[in-house]
Amino acid sequence: MNTAAQSEAPHPASELASGPAVSNKGQIIAWASWDWGSAAFNAVMTTFVFTVYLTSKAFGGGDKASATLGAALAIAGVAIAVLAPVTGQRSDAGGRRKLWLGVNTILVAILTGLCFFVFPRPEFLLLGVCLIALGNVFFEFAGVNYNAMLAQISTPANIGKVSGFGWGMGYLGGIVALLVVLKLFVQPSFEWFGASTQDSLNIRLVAVFSALWLFIFALPLLFAVPEFSVPKTDRRLGFFDSYRLLGRRISAIYKTSPHTIYFLLSSAIFRDGLAAVFTFGGVIAAGTFGFELTQVIFFAIFGNVVAAVGAMIGGFLDDRIGPKSVIVISLIGLLIAGTSILVLGNGDYVFFGAHWAGSTTFWVFGLFLCLFVGPAQASSRAYLARLAPEGESGELFGLYATTGRAVSFLAPALFTLCITIATPFVAAGAAQRWGILGIMVVLLAGLLVILPVKSPDKADIAVVPVR
Structure with missing residues (x-):
């Protein structure tokens, strides 16, 4: 019998507190394997290789292609904002978190593989950015359920370390994936058909490799981590009822x-800035600082090493000083590093007798950016998992995705706007560097709005209506 009193009955605790008393190491490793595999989409496709390919001269030039990519990602963000919370809610209610994680992961792999058909000609630019943008939509849907599983495999004492371990595995997976890409496709160690640069076959095959990498490393989670168990409900909500x-x-x-x-609102802003750092990092390295694709990949490898170390250190600190402190420290570090690239990246300088070219500035402060991104991401996920009511993690992480993507147009739009505004006033091809300013504005806004938010140990667990 459903009464008003029953529908408003509080959950006894957070899902994290109601979870296992002791973590299963095998399940943690299997869970983190998905993060390892996801690096093929994050690091290879959307950051360091395929988006660099899409914004090359073959597609019409860096400024125009970068603006097109930014616009496509902004549209994808709107779609995620509208749909993500309901996808999380419905997977919670049906006890199908793992199922929908698998479905969305397969869709991302298929879209990634289809990037093989993006030939190096301007008329294929729209196809390329649409596949990447749509892949981002389903990747985010998968991430909703993946993040919700964090409370199933961790405890209140180690959730920070587990979240940081997952992010660290993602970065390390990125290193290995990029090394494979470098040695098989970009600078092949031996002759084979995939090494051919005819019609950029080698780069288009990177998309096929990335699709397989994502799918294979998702399998351990799908086999080892049990499905989320919920009581059966007497009726299924319709699509619009889910929004009500x-x-x-x-x-x-x-x-x-x-x-x-x-926290959902404040994290939405700074997480959009964090995403933009990686989305446009490789594009800026190539277009602004003249990195060849090989140099971009080498930077990505070092950057992922630094990011993995940062994420794991951040996870260790998270369990000791709390996630909010880790986030604030990380955002300050990001602002210092990003502003340094913007201000010092246009020219040659002498520091303490050493000559620094613009590319040196990008190497030094770009690695500092990588150091601080991981801890902010990992602690943001751990913060919310600490506050998720029992049985509601999927919906809450759906809101996490929605609030993030509700403003996900912000960093790409400001990146594009700053490039557009700067274009008439700078030399041809030099406007792209000013896109950094748009990203820094978003990170600064995120820092300012999270300062008054309470740490999770001082905040209450929400009471939510069941139906």
């Missing part, structure tokens, strides 16, 4: 745990 329920739950969360909402 979502509205009631957001209202209830705001009344009983307002700082959960405050």
